[in-house]
Ligand SMILES: Nc1ncnc2c1ncn2[C@@H]1O[C@H](COP(=O)(O)OP(=O)(O)O)[C@@H](O)[C@H]1O
């Protein structure tokens with residue numbers, strides 16, 4: 001499925017306090033493309049994703065989906081604070097989307113177990129989330145999004161709170177699942193290496209109010225894995241992106257009075 | 263070995279301090295340091311307790327008190343939880359009902375008991391209603407707070423996966439507010455005990471409150487103490503049993519992994 005954002009703009013607050021958080025964001029994403037979004041903290045990345053997910057109305061602009069739709073929902077989102085329900089066991093969490101669609105229990109368990117295997121959690125299917133680590137809970141959230149078979153997958157810094165090793169493993173796992181399912185993915189991150197490793201293209205945002213600074217084609221051959229991080233191609237790309245984002249991060253830090261954190 | 267002492271200590275140490283206190287009391291009494299008119303020694307109270315048990319006085323009075331307490335508790339708690347959840351979930355219902363709750367909640371429940379007797383007569387129903395009203399407000403306020411404190415990300419997840427209003431209520435709102443509902447239930451049980459004894463002072467021939475009041479009127483000091491001890495034992499039992507149930511039903515609550523999210 002194809003997605004087009006046209007002139008997306010979002011203001012928060014009313015009257016005197018009204019502030020623009022994202023401003024005139026327009027881009028297109030092709031079917032099966034992996035688009036990363038990089039921007040300083042507080043520039044409106046989560047807000048942009050929530051608008052695309054339909055959880056929030058833009059002040060101006062529109063989001064247009066087109067192309068052939070499969071059986072699943074249009075989008076599923078993996079939230080920054082994962083949002084795994086502590087009152088359901090692991091498999092019921094993964095099966096949540098299917099349950100909402102009315103898929104019978106047996107079938108949704110079969111499908112969910114399949115994805116739990118993929119993220120290495122099948123052993124924990126009937127455990128409770130609070131017994132697992134943060135990384136494991138993040139994987140539950142990812143499995144929950146994938147299992148609904150959405151046309152577009154929205155991921156909001158899903159690995160942001162993980163340690164470096166776990167993050168590497170999950171990044172590679174995500175690439176593997178993605179290459180098999182060829183989903184359209186929008187992936188928000190604040191990690192340059194992550195963006196290069198995962199993305200086909202990278203959308204760099206300015207500091208608040210977030211606008212599109214530039215869109216960079218990553219152009220590194222797939223399949224990719226973390227060992228590529230020391231290749232000249234990768235290092236050049238990292239430098240190229242850092243030059244682009246650096247001034248924005250500095251601006252964000254100057255503006256930051258402490259409330260721009262996430 | 264360590265596991266065993268870990269389990270045994272929490273049971274043994276509190277008992278030890280209680281036993282110690284009773285022993286000290288007994289000793290002081292026997293040494294003539296306490297006025298037996300006000301502070302009969304525990305062994306005498308125990309003897310009286312056994313005598314009252316033997317002629318069925320305890321059983322009869324306990325049964326009627328527990329009957330009033332639990333009927334009132336259920337009659338107040340069930341609608342209290344439902345209305346509290348609705349008020350938490352719907353802004354409109356909250357705006358509509360909040361003034362009534364705010365105005366009536368602070369009235370001491372015993373203060374309206376005479377009015378209840380005028381309306382419902384001096385039989386069982388007025389007593390039960392007094393207890394029910396006391397429970398109703400406590401659980402209502404806690405259930406409402408429970409819903410309002412739900413992490414917003416859970417609503418985002420539910421909406422993103424297409425939950426209907428009914429599904430949102432049964433799969434998210436209700437389970438997410440269970441910890442606060444339990445807090446309400448715990449406070450309501452304590453309240454029921456206070457109110458049941460209070461109304462039995464004034465208008466009952468049977469019940470724990472009646473035992474105590476009767477002990478005062480006839481100046482049978484041991485009998486009075488038997489009543490007080492019964493109340494204490496009930497209070498402790500309620501707390502212990504409820505804690506167990508709570509740990510079973512909301513095992514994630516207070517858990518480190520979810521502390522910052524709840
Ligand atoms: N519902 C909201 N109401 C008011 N302000 C909001 C709301 N959501 C986000 N904001 C503000 O918008 C800004 C950008 O937030 P966010 O999109 O979360 O940034 P990012 O994900 O890039 O860190 C922040 O300053 C935040 O306080």
Ligand SMILES: [Mg+2]
Nearest residue numbers: 045046080262
């Ligand atoms: Mg964010």
